Amino acid sequence: MYLGLSGGIGSGKSTVSKILYALGAVVIDADVIAKEVLFPGTSGFGSAVNAFGSAILDNEGSIDRKSLAKLVFEDPNELAKLEAIVHPAVVARVTEIRESLPESVVVVYDTPLMFEKQLKGQFDKVLMVVADSDLRRSRLVERGLDLADIAARMDNQATDEERVTIADFVIENNGTLEQLHEQVAKVWQQISA
Ligand code: ADP
Numbered sequence: 001m002y003l004g005l006s007g008g009i010g011s012g013k014s015t016v017s018k019i020l021y022a023l024g025a026v027v028i029d030a031d032v033i034a035k036e037v038l039f040p041g042t043s044g045f046g047s048a049v050n051a052f053g054s055a056i057l058d059n060e061g062s063i064d065r066k067s068l069a070k071l072v073f074e075d076p077n078e079l080a081k082l083e084a085i086v087h088p089a090v091v092a093r094v095t096e097i098r099e100s101l102p103e104s105v106v107v108v109y110d111t112p113l114m115f116e117k118q119l120k121g122q123f124d125k126v127l128m129v130v131a132d133s134d135l136r137r138s139r140l141v142e143r144g145l146d147l148a149d150i151a152a153r154m155d156n157q158a159t160d161e162e163r164v165t166i167a168d169f170v171i172e173n174n175g176t177l178e179q180l181h182e183q184v185a186k187v188w189q190q191i192s193a
Helices: 013-023 030-036 043-052 065-074 076-099 133-142 147-155 160-164 177-191
Strands: 002-007 026-028 107-110 125-130 169-172
Touching: 002 013, 002 160, 013 026, 013 107, 013 125, 013 177, 026 076, 030 076, 043 065, 043 076, 065 076, 076 107, 125 160, 133 147, 169 177
Parallel strands: 002 107, 002 125, 026 107, 125 169
Antiparallel strands: none
């Protein structure tokens, strides 16, 4: 079972994925995989050096992520080039991981922009975490994020009303962490049955 997990910034996705992990799911961290597919020796590494030159390498011959980030931040064409290398490699790696696991295992993939990038079709089921914007903001401020930064990110994301239209399961995270656990456990019962 391949479960897509999504929700706006501060909705509680990471918390939900930790609870699912504790319940027995395999959680795929896309950020970790996006780095792994550029490690020396991978085909992604070769493609990136071909595309951007050896200036992106550090003294040890690995890709210097800061140089690469700077390069793509400054130029949308370069960003598109990098995405064209990283994205298919991540998809291939995730497929490999899923195929190495029995069907009965619940594999969770946390992807913030599922609605925006229309990724629903990749998953067997979609779990959406929603929460009131004020609550999301205050939880993120507590976590140390800057209000202006939060506002900018929220403005770039879909609304909860849009998100729930693609969901098989919706969790409303407006209560306590204990209530969140209970709701996740209910979804878990349905998907791991
Ligand atoms: P996301 O991954 O969607 O950005 P997180 O899971 O990191 O959101 O949650 C944002 C912050 O809110 C975290 O610090 C988390 O511990 C806290 N949090 C999440 N759900 C609750 C809750 N029900 N009650 C209190 N704090 C919560």
